[in-house]
Structure formats: structure tokens, C-alpha cells
Amino acid sequence: MRAADNPFRTDRVLEMRYRFPDGSDMEKLLHRLEALNFRAAIVGPEGSGKTTLQEDMAYELITRGHTIRWLRLNWENRRTVTKLIEDLFSTSSERDLLFVDGAEQMGALRWRLFTRRADRYGGLVINTHAAGRLPTLWECQTTPELLSCLIDELLASNSSLPIGEVTQLFDQNDGNLRLCLREMYDRWADAQYS
Amino acid sequence: MNILQIDIAGGQTSFEPGDEIDLTLSWELEQAPESIELRLVWSTSGKGTTDLEIVQTVPFEFPSPRETRRTSITLPASPYSFSGKLITLQWALELIAFPAEESTRQEIVMAPAGTEVRLKTIETASSAL
DSSP states (O other): OOGGGOTTOHHHHHHOOOOOOTTOOHHHHHHHHHHTTTEEEEEOOTTSSHHHHHHHHHHHHHHTTOOEEEEEOOSTTGGGHHHHHHHHHHHOOTTSEEEEEOGGGSOHHHHHHHHHHHTTSSEEEEEESSSOSSOEEEEOOOOHHHHHHHHHHHHTTSOOOOHHHHHHHHHHTTTOHHHHHHHHHHHHHHHHHO | OOEEEEEEGGGOOEEOTTOEEEEEEEEEOSSOOSEEEEEEEEEEEESSOOOEEEEEEEEEESOOSEEEEEEEEEOOSOOOOEEOSSEEEEEEEEEEEETTTEEEEEEEEESGGGOOEEOOOHHHHHHTO
């Protein structure tokens, strides 16, 4: 078994797009974003699809003529946040929409200073773990059924995982779909190598 | 419909480092592209993030919408195509039409004897000692 043939390899997982539950879709979300004057937050725990949804939103907004400027914050680049923020503002025009991935990496004071400057721009859409920094646009939630759907899609016609096993996997990883799919990668690889 | 095609002489897809590959490139595009580029790349896939390196580019200036061109490309000495439990490194030829970025990709193996190097797991490797 080659890593490139593992159905749970990273590039395949990243190709999957955000799944809205019944009754919701991107169009409704964008209407709501507009109603919030393009200042809103996508909220949810780790591995719940926040970044995927934000990227999908960015794609849609770009096709509608908007310019998106990304600020991606994470544990690895936390020491260079000041520079990243300066780079963002120095390369953005006031009509641009600012998209912040990982806004929880900013402390309270930095966040206050950031939003004061961001007020001059066309919009500010963040994703973060907890509600409260901006009006909540969407709350990302995961379920064993969603995980089951993703696993089935990645496995294609190869096979399927019983829902009991999926629920166990989901619970063991606290509903973090990214971790669940990484574990599936290992299980698949181990099965092929054993 | 836009069609881009890479044909390798003799239909060969396995090569050794330093080999020269003769290629026939053809395309049928609805609009005349600004340029066409052949790229020799390697990329990784597996459990971690994907790395990609463009090793060589061959540009074709002022292409017609429908055309066939021949060229050759010499493979470098490394890295070899390899695969294990966590990562695969694969080589490929890519033909890209700009600005639309229509493209096609032909994967190849580049390693001694033209065979992908298979990495053993730590357990298998140590039990063989």
C-alpha cells in the first residue's frame, strides 16, 4: 500500500468542501453576512470545518467581485502575529474583505486594536473557537452521521464503516473530524501493512 | 472542449535518473492561449501536508489554439520516486495553458531500474536485521 493510494491522505481530505445541514446553504449564509454588514464570526471547536467553510465563502465572494485578504493565525506563527497583521493592513485596500483564520490566537488587547483598524475595511470575517468577538454568522457542529458521510465518500466504493464504529471513533476524538480522519488514515495504512 | 495531451515516446512511464524523455505535446483549445508551459514536477502526498517542487519548465511562446509540438526533457539525479506508509513522492509532467490554467498531468516513476523505492515500516526493517 502506497501512501498516495491511502483514501484518507491529506490532499483528498482537503478537497472535500463544507457540508451544510438540511435547510441551509451558502446562498443563505452570504445573505446573512450581508445583513451583518460583512462583520461576522464562524464559530466552532477544532476540526469542525470552520476553515473549510471560510474558504468556501471566500471562493464565492471572489466570484462575485470581492477581494479577500487572509490573515491565517495558528500556534506555529503566534510569535509573528504583529508582523502578519502589519502585512495584512499594508497590502489591503479599504474595499477589501479581511478574513481571519484562527482569531482566538489574538489576545483581548490585540483583538481590540485589530478591530479598530479593521473597521475601515469592507468587511471582517473571522473563525474562532468561542462566540463573542463578532456576531455569530454560523456555528460549525459535527455529528457521527456527518463523519460517516465523509468516510463513505473517501472510501468511495471500497467499503463502508459501520455506524457503531464511526460513533466510537467520533467520541474518542471529541468530535474533531480532522483527528478522526487522521486516525482513519493510520487504520487504513496499518491494515495494508499488517 | 479543451484538450491537452502529453505523449511519452513508446508509452514509457518508468525512467532512471538522468534519462532523456522524448515527448509529443498536443492541444486543442477553444481560445488561443497566451502561452503553454511544460513542467517537470515532484510532489508528496500522504498523512502530512503536500510539498511540490517545479524542477524544470519548458515554455512554448505564441502557441496556436490547435497544435502539436515535440520536445525532450532530461531527468535530474534525485529525488527518487518512493513510497511508504506515511508519504509517497511522485514525479509528473504537467502541461499547462495560460491564462486559463487548463492542464493535464502524466505521472512517471524516476528511480534506479525505473522502480519506485518502497520504504519498509520500522518494525519490518528491524525484524530483518
